[in-house]
Amino acid sequence: MPAHALDTDLYQLTMMAGYEAAHANVRATFELFVRNLPPNRAFLVAAGLEQALDFLESLRFTPRQVAWLRESSYFRTVPDAFFKRLATLRFTGDVWAVPEGTPVFAYEPLLRVTAPLSEAQLVETSLLSLVTFQTSIASKAARIVWAASGRDVMEFGSRRAHGPEAATLAARASYLAGCAYTSNVEAGQRFGIPLAGTMAHSWVTAFPDEIEAFRHYANVFGDRAAFLLDTYDTIQAARRIVASDLRPAAVRLDSGDLVYLSRQVRRILDDAGLKTTKIVASGDMDEWSVAHVLAQGAPIDAFGVGTALSTSKDAPALGGVYKLVEVERDGMVTPVMKLSAGGKATYPGPKQVWRQHRGHEATSDVIGLAREAPPSGGTPLLVEVMRGGRRTSAKDPLAAMRQRHLSLVDTLPQGVRMLEPREAYPVSRSSALQELTEHTAAVVAGDGG
Amino acid sequence: MPAHALDTDLYQLTMMAGYEAAHANVRATFELFVRNLPPNRAFLVAAGLEQALDFLESLRFTPRQVAWLRESSYFRTVPDAFFKRLATLRFTGDVWAVPEGTPVFAYEPLLRVTAPLSEAQLVETSLLSLVTFQTSIASKAARIVWAASGRDVMEFGSRRAHGPEAATLAARASYLAGCAYTSNVEAGQRFGIPLAGTMAHSWVTAFPDEIEAFRHYANVFGDRAAFLLDTYDTIQAARRIVASDLRPAAVRLDSGDLVYLSRQVRRILDDAGLKTTKIVASGDMDEWSVAHVLAQGAPIDAFGVGTALSTSKDAPALGGVYKLVEVERDGMVTPVMKLSAGGKATYPGPKQVWRQHRGHEATSDVIGLAREAPPSGGTPLLVEVMRGGRRTSAKDPLAAMRQRHLSLVDTLPQGVRMLEPREAYPVSRSSALQELTEHTAAVVAGDGG
Numbered sequence: 001m002p003a004h005a006l007d008t009d010l011y012q013l014t015m016m017a018g019y020e021a022a023h024a025n026v027r028a029t030f031e032l033f034v035r036n037l038p039p040n041r042a043f044l045v046a047a048g049l050e051q052a053l054d055f056l057e058s059l060r061f062t063p064r065q066v067a068w069l070r071e072s073s074y075f076r077t078v079p080d081a082f083f084k085r086l087a088t089l090r091f092t093g094d095v096w097a098v099p100e101g102t103p104v105f106a107y108e109p110l111l112r113v114t115a116p117l118s119e120a121q122l123v124e125t126s127l128l129s130l131v132t133f134q135t136s137i138a139s140k141a142a143r144i145v146w147a148a149s150g151r152d153v154m155e156f157g158s159r160r161a162h163g164p165e166a167a168t169l170a171a172r173a174s175y176l177a178g179c180a181y182t183s184n185v186e187a188g189q190r191f192g193i194p195l196a197g198t199m200a201h202s203w204v205t206a207f208p209d210e211i212e213a214f215r216h217y218a219n220v221f222g223d224r225a226a227f228l229l230d231t232y233d234t235i236q237a238a239r240r241i242v243a244s245d246l247r248p249a250a251v252r253l254d255s256g257d258l259v260y261l262s263r264q265v266r267r268i269l270d271d272a273g274l275k276t277t278k279i280v281a282s283g284d285m286d287e288w289s290v291a292h293v294l295a296q297g298a299p300i301d302a303f304g305v306g307t308a309l310s311t312s313k314d315a316p317a318l319g320g321v322y323k324l325v326e327v328e329r330d331g332m333v334t335p336v337m338k339l340s341a342g343g344k345a346t347y348p349g350p351k352q353v354w355r356q357h358r359g360h361e362a363t364s365d366v367i368g369l370a371r372e373a374p375p376s377g378g379t380p381l382l383v384e385v386m387r388g389g390r391r392t393s394a395k396d397p398l399a400a401m402r403q404r405h406l407s408l409v410d411t412l413p414q415g416v417r418m419l420e421p422r423e424a425y426p427v428s429r430s431s432a433l434q435e436l437t438e439h440t441a442a443v444v445a446g447d448g449g
Numbered sequence: 450m451p452a453h454a455l456d457t458d459l460y461q462l463t464m465m466a467g468y469e470a471a472h473a474n475v476r477a478t479f480e481l482f483v484r485n486l487p488p489n490r491a492f493l494v495a496a497g498l499e500q501a502l503d504f505l506e507s508l509r510f511t512p513r514q515v516a517w518l519r520e521s522s523y524f525r526t527v528p529d530a531f532f533k534r535l536a537t538l539r540f541t542g543d544v545w546a547v548p549e550g551t552p553v554f555a556y557e558p559l560l561r562v563t564a565p566l567s568e569a570q571l572v573e574t575s576l577l578s579l580v581t582f583q584t585s586i587a588s589k590a591a592r593i594v595w596a597a598s599g600r601d602v603m604e605f606g607s608r609r610a611h612g613p614e615a616a617t618l619a620a621r622a623s624y625l626a627g628c629a630y631t632s633n634v635e636a637g638q639r640f641g642i643p644l645a646g647t648m649a650h651s652w653v654t655a656f657p658d659e660i661e662a663f664r665h666y667a668n669v670f671g672d673r674a675a676f677l678l679d680t681y682d683t684i685q686a687a688r689r690i691v692a693s694d695l696r697p698a699a700v701r702l703d704s705g706d707l708v709y710l711s712r713q714v715r716r717i718l719d720d721a722g723l724k725t726t727k728i729v730a731s732g733d734m735d736e737w738s739v740a741h742v743l744a745q746g747a748p749i750d751a752f753g754v755g756t757a758l759s760t761s762k763d764a765p766a767l768g769g770v771y772k773l774v775e776v777e778r779d780g781m782v783t784p785v786m787k788l789s790a791g792g793k794a795t796y797p798g799p800k801q802v803w804r805q806h807r808g809h810e811a812t813s814d815v816i817g818l819a820r821e822a823p824p825s826g827g828t829p830l831l832v833e834v835m836r837g838g839r840r841t842s843a844k845d846p847l848a849a850m851r852q853r854h855l856s857l858v859d860t861l862p863q864g865v866r867m868l869e870p871r872e873a874y875p876v877s878r879s880s881a882l883q884e885l886t887e888h889t890a891a892v893v894a895g896d897g898g
Contacts, residue, residue: 007613009605009632014670018648022665024655051612068638077671117655124649128608129616156458160766162611163500163618164456167578170611183458189517197460199467200573202773205785206473206566216471221463222526232788232893251457255793283793284768307766316765317609319733319757324651336654339681344704344732373839444681 004059005089010325011073016118019076020085026328028117028352029350030124031266032131038315042421043103045142045405047132047173048111051099052127053391056091060121063087071436091119095386096370098353099396101138101176101405102381102428103412105427108353108367110135112382117327120379132320133166137173140287140312141408144305145178146417147287149294152180152302153195156282157310170310178290178409179309191398198226198252198280198304205231226250226280229265238265242272252304258283259296265351266299280304286313287419292322325349335440347433348440354378362411368430375430379443454510454538457574459523465567466527469534475777477566479573479801480558480579482772487764491870492552492861494591494854495559496622497583499549502840503577505540508572512536544835545819547802548845550587550625550854551830552861554876557802557816559584560850561831566776573771581616581769586622589736589761591858593754594627595866598743601629601751603645604760605731619759627858628758631753640847645703647729647753648676654680660689667695675699675729678714687714693723699727700896701753707732709743715748729753735762736868774798784889796882797889803827811860817879824879862881 011174011225019025023087027365034044043220061069069075070083090179093115098104110131144153155174160352161167171187181196188195199217218225227248234253241248251269253261258281269277281293282304290303305312323346326335334347356363356378366375374380384392415423429437468474483493510518518524519532542564547553559580562569604623605848610616613635620636630645631637637644648666656662659681667674676697678686683705690697700709700718707730718726730742731753739752756762772795775784784797799819805827807810815824823829833841864872878886 004613004635006638006768007616007634008639008647009607010634010636010644011632011648014646015648015652017624018652018666018669019655021669022656024665028651030651055613065638068636070696072644074636075644076642077669077673077831081642121649121651124870125608125616126613129610129612132609133611133615159574159771160769161578162582162615162760162765164453164504164575166582166611167574183460185457185459185462185518186453186455188459188521189455195459195521195523197458197463198462199464200570201787202479203467203568205463205773206468206477206776206788207471208778216473217464217467219486220467220470220526224526255710267667307768311611311765313765316611316760316762319756319831320609322813324654327655328676329657338650338654368502 005059006065008122012122012124013069014074015121017075017082019117019121020082021079025116027114028120028324028328029112029326030120030322031073031116031351032111032127032320033107034132034318034320035106035110036319037106038318040420041139041315042416042425043105043136044135044137044140044318044424045101045177046098046104047096047100047138047176048131048169049111049385050395051130051134051169052111053095053386055130056095056123056389057391059089059091059247061086061089070154077283078180089119090389091115091123092389093119093386094384094388096382097385098381099383099401101401102408104381105365105425107347108293108365109351109382112350112370112371114350128320128322132318134173135169136312136315136318137309138177140309140315141174141179143287144290144309144417147290147294147419148303151300153178154302154304155182155184155309156304157306158184160307161310167310172398174309175397176405178402178406190287193398198250199228201228202232204228210237211244214241214248217243218248224249225249226252228252228254230255234261235264235268238268240312241365242268242274247274248277250280250324252280252282254283258293258300259298262293262298278302282306284308291419325351334435335442337437337440339444347429347437349433349436351433353381355381357411360411361413364426364428366428366430367433369432369436372430372432392446417442451491454571455514457571461521461571461573462518464570466524466531467854468503468566468570469531469670469719470528474565474567477569477773477777478561478563478775479771480774480800481576481769482556482558482768483581483769484555485768486555487767490588490764491865491872492554492588493584493767493788494526494587494626495547495551495553496549496587496625497580497618498546498560498834499844500558500579500583500618502544502835504579505544505572505835505838506840508538508540510535510538526670534676534703538568539838540564540572541838542568543833543837544833547830547851547874548832548850550834550850551857553830554814554874557876558798558800558815558831561799563799571605577769577771581767583618583622585761585764585767586619586758587626589758589764590623590626590628592736592868593739593758596739596743596868601824602627603630603632603751603753604628604758605632606755607633607751609756610759616759619848620878621872623758625854627851627855642847647699648677650677650680653677653860659686660693660695663690663695663697667697672696673698675701677701677703683710684713684717687884689718689722691717696723697726699750701731702728703732707742707749708747711747711749713740716854727751733757740868750806774800784885786886786889786893788890796878796886798882798885800882802830804830806860809860810862813877815877816879816882818885821879823883
């Protein structure tokens, strides 16, 4: 279900009509970035690029949509030529982007779009929501994955996501950032993500007796069955399982004191020789509670994390913006910026980000102008992904991006990869970017404002 | 884009296979409700029913989906009959629900589904995400609408929503709960919601001069044009507009001290005779900042609210659950419940909610059993909306639901309709429900657990 052309703000369409009328549909460059990181995030994990490129490649107005716009009151003063243009409009621009799974920092462009102003403007709304949503979730998932220190994290949050499509994309972003499984079947089918699941309380309550319920499940799923223990009494359920001939692959604890219960259940299982039966914990968990129960030594093998992950509950939105940085004027490309008060200014010119390393470790980033010579030893983060509206390379397999993410996160300083980060990763601006910023601000203050 | 059959958790499908194998695909009733309201919410606004019913009516597995499931490792021990059943599966159940726009409270069922266990189970995940997401947003929107005390609220949050489909549904829920406009064009087209928009900073920076930019816009949109003032300097921009011959319908302030700026801009406009030019404020606003600037007497005519609204940022998820309350056993309908620790127990039996009034004012709700006689003067909140998988009535127009919402909110006690609520609305359980709960708990503790 790619986004489509009407998934945009009204003003994008009115501005498009305006650019046409003003003969100002010139080539322009926009950059998508996040100004401030949410609390407790020292970096973000770039995600959502694949859906963004799918959207750009498939962008078109249906005849019905064009007819609706033409007849709507908002456009009654717009010349008919505009609607004729919409009917054949395709995205024809170039895109550079940071590959998915890469750690990024405030003000670093995740995406740079160069296209006729109308096209670049139309796509702003969907590009922002596609990229910043998955980036939010991937950034949250990375935290939960560290907290689990090597144990599997399963994304179980579909029911609390912002609708079914958000659920599937949240599953994708979670896997990209290191989760091992999702419960979302659509994500399994669409993206090849490994699926996991146990049983619901309704399964247990649908049968007159708990052990009968477990037995019916095992009859179908055999030694892969996982039983939910807390419908009536967790410890009692564990005792009844070992007293039967059932040998579940796993048991799930979904409420109560997980440290105490996991220890008791582990002992009951071990004493009965069910040493390979895993314990899965779930129930409104997040990175803090995962870290807490593990710090207490809870013998938990895997975590099912729902709401906190699928909505990035503590930081459900990123302040992502998409800003014009360069535009053609009288045939000349001209850097532009915005001066507004309150930290909402922008930096002019198309940019690149170079990451510098010492041995294995990433030490600092430099945000510079795309056209300048890279700093010595710097690795550029933005790569060309689309030219003339077509992808320049095949889609990366998600599992490969996940591996790449895990190894890139590993290069970040330890103080950045903490639930409460202890350091800010150094990001500077090149002298060429600083000079262009000063120069552009002076021009703007002189004649633009 | 209705949700489809794979928009579900893996365990729903494995349990379906299990119910088939255990010959336990009996008729069952589930209820969808929210256990705890988020901070500062004394009620919720029910929303999302239309999308939930669309999903149920269109539910089916495509041949490709069935083939994928059949070949996946998760189902390798499942008999083939199950996949044959999936290929022709339709939702055949009955649904009762609280109409959209109705204020509801903790533990009140928003939806009650009676269907063969397999069907009722399969739809859990999407029903929860469809209903609780829009309910979150509508509940947030209601707060922002009161805060604006009669001024228009425009939903501008598409770019920060959890993807383009979430953006459209957030626009719908916001309008339902009293917002006047949305910027989301798809929501305008799909649901007939009035659209609004101004211009972006990129419009202003795309031209060499700010007034030239405004003039080009006015050339197309005439006296409906709204100008964005803060690209360079808000007050300067207002002065330059009145010094020109431009007569905008509105101006938008998007940064800085909105109280100070709106006063200055109002004076500049008024002094130049632009008394009908409206002032729109935006820029990371929420119910608190809207209330604050109005309390300071800011002459603002309308508010554009984005991120806080489209993500319900302070409460981005509701703890919505969908619980089995009754199941057929040996041909007898049997109430069921879950006893677990930590406030996660459930109440047995299909329920109804009756709202009681004194004059115009709603005074209390009673949650009782659907089969019991209503308390005298109580109005039932749940109505039949689907029978045998088909809607029992036509879709309500969204504008009518919005009007209904506004008048229903008006019946709630004042202390409930506050940004920091001062009272809890009284909700009790009928004695028949209490008796059934005690009886079922005793049975469960005796032989079920």
